Amino acid sequence: MFTGIIEATAIIEKIERSGENINFILSCPFTQELKIDQSLAHNGCCLTVVRITDENYSVTAIAETLEKTNLGQWNVGTEVNLERCLKFDGRLDGHIVQGHVDKTGIVQKIEDRDGSFFITITYDETDDFTTVPQGSITVNGISLTVAESGFGQFSVAIIPYTWEFTNMKNLQSGDLVNLEFDIIGKYVTKLMKKNAVL
Structure with a gap:
């Protein structure tokens, strides 16, 4: 974990x-x-x-x-x-991440917003994977907060520290990134699908 x-x-x-x-x-x-x-x-x-x-x-x-x-x-x-991996004697500073990539996304746009960077990523949305504003998403292993969410796409805002000390600074439009969606959101989605069938 x-x-x-x-x-x-x-x-x-x-x-x-x-x-x-x-x-x-x-x-x-x-x-x-x-x-x-x-x-x-x-x-x-x-x-x-x-x-x-x-x-x-x-x-x-x-x-x-x-x-x-x-x-x-x-x-x-x-x-x-x-x-x-997580040590259980420390603080959980990000969110619960399993290290199991759900799918890849494609970087569509990178905007320099005078001190931060706004990145828009698209992916093949299914009933199993979705994002919500202020929800959690993992992009290339980085715990991030969803700033904007639409069908099959989301945007995240990157602070300068994250930009400098990760490989985010190397991204370009068209690059493939690893996505792991929030585990709680995945369970909720699955339960809702089950209840809709009953």
């Missing part, structure tokens, strides 16, 4: 293909603190550390993960948002 508060960013150092899977070798500021079999959210996607060598560590993305996320578009040099 995660909070959507990014600790640091990692850099993709090497990419190795193994059948349908991809092994990513990354470096980050806390590589030496990691352990084999540890869960680590990469752009909001929970991956398991499988190897640690000097300043690098490795994770494996299987075909299903590659289909549902933007990991297949990563290249050597790509900057990735990182978060280690």
Whole structure:
């Protein structure tokens, strides 16, 4: 379980293909603190550390993960948002994030609003996934508040700190981003669908 508060960013150092899977070798500021079999959210996607060598560590993305996320578009040099799993002796500063990407969205517009950035993202809306104003959404692993919400799209406002210390600053119109919708909203939506059938 995660909070959507990014600790640091990692850099993709090497990419190795193994059948349908991809092994990513990354470096980050806390590589030496990691352990084999540890869960680590990469752009909001929970991956398991499988190897640690000097300043690098490795994770494996299987075909299903590659289909549902933007990991297949990563290249050597790509900057990735990182978060280690939640410790229950601390504060929950973001919102409850599982590290399970629901789907990808497409960045439509990035507006510089003189000190903050307003980003509009579209996605394929279904009965299972929706957003509401002032609700929570995770974009590339970052816990954000929905500023505006419409059918199949939403906007978020990014403060300068988040812009500078995550990979948000690298986004451009047309980029694919990982989305995890609010877990409480997903349960409510499912219950409402069940009740409508009864």
